[in-house]
Amino acid sequence: MRLKLVPSETSWDFFGRAKWTLGLSVLLIFVGFASFLIQGLNYGIDFRGGTTIRTESAQPVDVAAYRDALAALELGDISITEVFDPTFEDDQNVAMIRIEAQEGDESVTAATVRSIQDAMATVDPDMTFPSVESVGPKVSGELVRTAAIAVVLAIAAVLVYIWLRFEWQFAVGAVAALVHDVILTLGVFSELQIKFDLAIIAALLTIVGYSLNDTVVVFDRVRENLRKYKQKDLKDVLNLSINETLSRTFMTSVTTLLALFSLFVLGGDVIRGFVFAMIWGVIVGTYSSIFVASAILLFLGVKRDWSKPDPGSVGNQFGNIDA
Amino acid sequence: MLQMSFVQRVVIWLTVAVGLALALPNTFYTRVEQHNDAVAALEMGVPNSPELAADAAGWPSFLPSALVNLGLDLRGGAHLLAEVEVEDVYGGRMDALWPSVRDVLRDARDTVGTVRRQNAPDGMLRVRISQPEGMAEAVRLVRTLATPVVSLTGAGTTDIEVSSTGDTLTIQLTDAEKLATNDRTMQQSLEIIRRRVDEVGTREPTIQRQGERRILIQVPGIGSAEELKSLIGTTAKLTFHPVVSVTGDPDTRPGPRNIIHPDIDEPGTFYILEQTPVVTGEELTDAQPAFDQNGQPSVTFRFNPAGARKFGLYTADNVGSPFAVVLDEQVITAPRINEAITGGSGQITGNFTVESSTELAVLLRAGALPAEMTFLEERTIGPELGQDSIDAGQIACIVAFAAVLVFMFLSYGLFGIFANIALIINVGLIFGLLSLIGATLTLPGIAGIVLTIGMAVDANVLIFERIREELKTAKGPARAIELGYEKALSAILDANITTFITAVILFIMGSGPVRGFSITLGLGILTSVFTAIYVTRIMIVMWYERKRPKTIEV
Numbered sequence: 001m002r003l004k005l006v007p008s009e010t011s012w013d014f015f016g017r018a019k020w021t022l023g024l025s026v027l028l029i030f031v032g033f034a035s036f037l038i039q040g041l042n043y044g045i046d047f048r049g050g051t052t053i054r055t056e057s058a059q060p061v062d063v064a065a066y067r068d069a070l071a072a073l074e075l076g077d078i079s080i081t082e083v084f085d086p087t088f089e090d091d092q093n094v095a096m097i098r099i100e101a102q103e104g105d106e107s108v109t110a111a112t113v114r115s116i117q118d119a120m121a122t123v124d125p126d127m128t129f130p131s132v133e134s135v136g137p138k139v140s141g142e143l144v145r146t147a148a149i150a151v152v153l154a155i156a157a158v159l160v161y162i163w164l165r166f167e168w169q170f171a172v173g174a175v176a177a178l179v180h181d182v183i184l185t186l187g188v189f190s191e192l193q194i195k196f197d198l199a200i201i202a203a204l205l206t207i208v209g210y211s212l213n214d215t216v217v218v219f220d221r222v223r224e225n226l227r228k229y230k231q232k233d234l235k236d237v238l239n240l241s242i243n244e245t246l247s248r249t250f251m252t253s254v255t256t257l258l259a260l261f262s263l264f265v266l267g268g269d270v271i272r273g274f275v276f277a278m279i280w281g282v283i284v285g286t287y288s289s290i291f292v293a294s295a296i297l298l299f300l301g302v303k304r305d306w307s308k309p310d311p312g313s314v315g316n317q318f319g320n321i322d323a
Numbered sequence: 324m325l326q327m328s329f330v331q332r333v334v335i336w337l338t339v340a341v342g343l344a345l346a347l348p349n350t351f352y353t354r355v356e357q358h359n360d361a362v363a364a365l366e367m368g369v370p371n372s373p374e375l376a377a378d379a380a381g382w383p384s385f386l387p388s389a390l391v392n393l394g395l396d397l398r399g400g401a402h403l404l405a406e407v408e409v410e411d412v413y414g415g416r417m418d419a420l421w422p423s424v425r426d427v428l429r430d431a432r433d434t435v436g437t438v439r440r441q442n443a444p445d446g447m448l449r450v451r452i453s454q455p456e457g458m459a460e461a462v463r464l465v466r467t468l469a470t471p472v473v474s475l476t477g478a479g480t481t482d483i484e485v486s487s488t489g490d491t492l493t494i495q496l497t498d499a500e501k502l503a504t505n506d507r508t509m510q511q512s513l514e515i516i517r518r519r520v521d522e523v524g525t526r527e528p529t530i531q532r533q534g535e536r537r538i539l540i541q542v543p544g545i546g547s548a549e550e551l552k553s554l555i556g557t558t559a560k561l562t563f564h565p566v567v568s569v570t571g572d573p574d575t576r577p578g579p580r581n582i583i584h585p586d587i588d589e590p591g592t593f594y595i596l597e598q599t600p601v602v603t604g605e606e607l608t609d610a611q612p613a614f615d616q617n618g619q620p621s622v623t624f625r626f627n628p629a630g631a632r633k634f635g636l637y638t639a640d641n642v643g644s645p646f647a648v649v650l651d652e653q654v655i656t657a658p659r660i661n662e663a664i665t666g667g668s669g670q671i672t673g674n675f676t677v678e679s680s681t682e683l684a685v686l687l688r689a690g691a692l693p694a695e696m697t698f699l700e701e702r703t704i705g706p707e708l709g710q711d712s713i714d715a716g717q718i719a720c721i722v723a724f725a726a727v728l729v730f731m732f733l734s735y736g737l738f739g740i741f742a743n744i745a746l747i748i749n750v751g752l753i754f755g756l757l758s759l760i761g762a763t764l765t766l767p768g769i770a771g772i773v774l775t776i777g778m779a780v781d782a783n784v785l786i787f788e789r790i791r792e793e794l795k796t797a798k799g800p801a802r803a804i805e806l807g808y809e810k811a812l813s814a815i816l817d818a819n820i821t822t823f824i825t826a827v828i829l830f831i832m833g834s835g836p837v838r839g840f841s842i843t844l845g846l847g848i849l850t851s852v853f854t855a856i857y858v859t860r861i862m863i864v865m866w867y868e869r870k871r872p873k874t875i876e877v
Contacts, residue, residue, distance in 0.1 A: 002733070002734060002735070002736060002876075003730075003733035003734045004734070005734075008791070054708070087711070087714075087715050087718075110549040110552065113549070128705070128707075129705070130704070130705035130707055130708035131702070131703060131704045131705055131708055132547070132548065132701075132702070132703040133701070133702040133703070133704075134548075134700065134701045134702070135699070135700045136698070136699040136700060138406075138699055139404060139699040139700050146832050146833075147832075149832060150828055150829065150832035150833065153828050153832065154824070154825045154828045154829075157824045157825075157828060158821055158824060158825070161820065161821055161824060162821070165817060198833075198837055199767050199837065199840070201833075201837060202767055202829060202833065202837040202840045202841070205825045205828070205829050206774065206825070206840075206844065208825055209821065209822035209824075209825040209826070209844075210778070210822070212818075212821045212822065212825075213778070213781070213818040213819075213821060213822050214818075216814065216817045216818045216821055217785065217814045217817075217818055220813055220814040220817055220818075221814070224810075244792065245788075247788055248781075248784050248785055248788040251734060251780070251784045251788070252777075252778070252780065252781040252784050254730065255727050255730055255731070255777050255778075255780045255781075255784075256774065256777030256778055256781075257777070258723065258726040258727055258730060258777065259723035259724075259726070259727055259773045259774065259776050259777035260723075260773070260774070260777065262719050262722035262723040262726060262773075263719040263723060263770060263773050265719075266715060266718045266719040266722055267715050267716060267719040267769075267770070267773075268711060268712055268715035268716070270396070270708075270712055270766060271712075271766050271767065271769075271770055274767060274770060275770060278770075278774065
């Protein structure tokens with residue numbers, strides 16, 4: 001007997017409540033975007049410059065004592081967060097200290113770092129500093145810019161690729177799903193104030209790739225079924241295609257999530273934010289390829305008569321390459 | 324029907340075998356690393372010892388020995404991003420040009436009159452002539468000093484730009500020459516940083532130019548970014564100047580063509596020096612840490628013949644007057660010349676410790692940086708944190724792997740086992756490729772591999788689901804398998820090409836951790852498509868040929 005995540009034969013109607021699901025997506029996009037605008041992201045030093053120091057001590061972390069020790073140094077805004085992780089030993093108490101970029105310095109000076117370490121030694125003389133990272137405001141500005149360019153470029157490249165392989169309606173649907181995923185991910189990072197650093201950009205782009213992967217598989221089947229069932233209503237074709245690929249959609253999402261969850265729990269705190277973004281992206285990406293990409297395709301409609309070539313459409317010329 | 328030619332089979336299995344052989348050294352990481360180090364040491368001419376021989380014999384030399392480099396976040400070390408102040412060099416160029424300008428104008432004294440150098444912003448040379456009527460001639464003469472720019476983009480242009488207003492002649496570098504100069508400055512800086520890092524002998528440092536004027540330096544195993552910075556951040560420009568006078572007031576006007584520098588040890592003491600040095604550190608051939616006659620740490624140095632002659636002549640002419648040894652605009656010492664120093668070697672004494680004299684000797688040997696650097700990014704990762712990350716990553720990978728294997732077996736039975744074998748080969752191939760291209764594995768890179776594990780199954784899932792569907796239409800197992808592969812192909816390719824596009828963009832746009840991630844993701848896509856399409860297929864074909872089942876269950 002095989003393990004089956006979904007029954008072998010399904011004929012669920014995915015668009016019966018299309019208004020509701022699309023409405024929910026629009027609402028979530030709105031909430032996510034509003035949160036992004038109002039609250040903003042909790043940028044790491046990669047994006048706003050500054051210094052982070054990781055401290056490790058055998059004694060429990062006392063944030064107030066740490067703060068008092070550092071107050072005398074007058075370094076401006078300091079944030080101290082304790083880090084928890086199941087992979088830590090019992091006597092391993094870790095905290096992250098973040099200092100904003102100092103006026104006039106490109107990267108934090110050695111003297112400042114040493115004064116911080118000396119101040120922390122008054123709290124616990126045996127404290128160690130496993131990592132010190134410092135990024136100047138000049139570089140961080142550029143990092144934000146290249147990151148934004150990377151995301152936009154990736155989406156644009158994908159738009160072109162799908163347009164060439166399918167029809168423009170498919171491309172619009174796929175890109176709408178991508179934008180949906182990216183905004184929801186930014187929204188959740190803003191809402192939960194999880195640290196947003198360079199690695200998260202990598203995660204965002206992977207989400208773009210993954211969500212697309214999912215969408216393309218559904219669309220591939222839609223294209224095939226459109227040729228097979230020329231008389232069928234577009235809605236039925238879409239439903240049929242999603243039902244046919246549903247088992248694969250779940251299988252792939254579950255295997256990816258299995259891998260990601262083990263990384264989330266066991267991979268250590270350094271990459272937890274990164275893995276969280278991916279998990280969220282896989283869930284949202286799977287949802288969006290059905291309820292956003294396909295729904296938009298349904299609303300836009302597709303040219304059905306494949307026998308007559310459409311003179312205005314470039315999309316068709318690569319669309320028939322099977323492989 | 325289900326057929327694969329003999330050649331196809333050989334090619335597929337051979338690819339797998341080669342890939343896995345390349346990955347093999349990584350499973351014995353420490354041993355292979357010791358082997359590589361020992362072999363490198365023996366090649367360098369280090370005398371053979373039993374330990375070295377044992378290390379070298381620890382790994383058979385006929386097997387591949389390339390390893391995946393571990394990134395700083397896994398091994399610990401320091402990372403610096405430096406910006407080179409390329410404009411620093413322009414001033415020196417102008418100073419070097421001045422004697423030629425003076426000479427060429429002096430020869431035409433009848434038309435231009437007397438010539439005098441004026442103060443000007445850095446990178447600009449201003450010359451006043453006493454007979455403005457002769458300006459046209461002066462400009463013409465100075466232009467003869469211009470030489471064509473040697474660079475691809477600057478072809479057809481000359482290196483200096485001469486203009487005049489009234490009685491003042493202005494000379495500056497052309498934009499093409501500035502670009503060419505910047506490029507040279509960057510090359511020199513890279514070379515000198517490389518030499519300095521090599522002097523301290525750490526393993527596999529990364530020293531790369533980034534963009535127009537930045538240098539990325541990553542040194543695994545070094546204690547802190549601060550340590551690295553003091554090694555490469557010091558300009559180490561050593562010059563010997565005649566001393567004009569000593570003063571206690573830093574605001575003293577040094578007078579034309581003179582400079583004022585503080586004493587390194589005594590605050591409040593300032594030396595007024597002639598701006599043009601007698602000799603510079605560029606004319607050194609060697610520098611070694613030593614002890615002076617009082618047992619204090621010092622640095623001995625040796626000039627090349629040209630420097631030795633200049634130094635000898637100068638000291639012979641100026642016995643009894645002081646001269647200053649200046650390092651990076653600070654006077655280390657200003658002794659009185661007791662006698663002519665003709666041997667070409669000397670000793671710098673100052674307030675050194677053993678460490679600082681050793682460091683200075685290293686810096687002097689490696690040469691001065693042509694320009695100053697500012698540090699835009701500094702990261703130090705302790706080795707323990709790196710080890711923790713490796714351990715966590717390993718456990719996570721194993722658990723992820725096991726979970727996916729079990730899940731695939733439960734879902735697809737025998738076919739799941741085929742997919743699982745392909746998955747294991749896939750991870751082996753990723754490591755093989757990473758070792759082959761000498762890529763660096765970072766923590767996000769491990770995440771990329773884990774993600775690939777999850778996604779690599781996707782292609783097989785697509786195929787198996789398709790086979791299931793084809794089986795329903797009752798065409799017989801062989802035909803169903805074949806159709807499954809055939810029809811799933813377009814979806815697999817489209818899906819993977821789009822993901823590959825994002826990986827490529829990440830690689831181009833990204834830096835550091837993002838790039839590491841994109842490499843493993845991109846390679847993972849390539850290997851997973853290969854294993855899913857060819858490796859599982861060959862296994863299924865071989866199984867089918869042996870068993871010839873009437874019905875199959877996927």
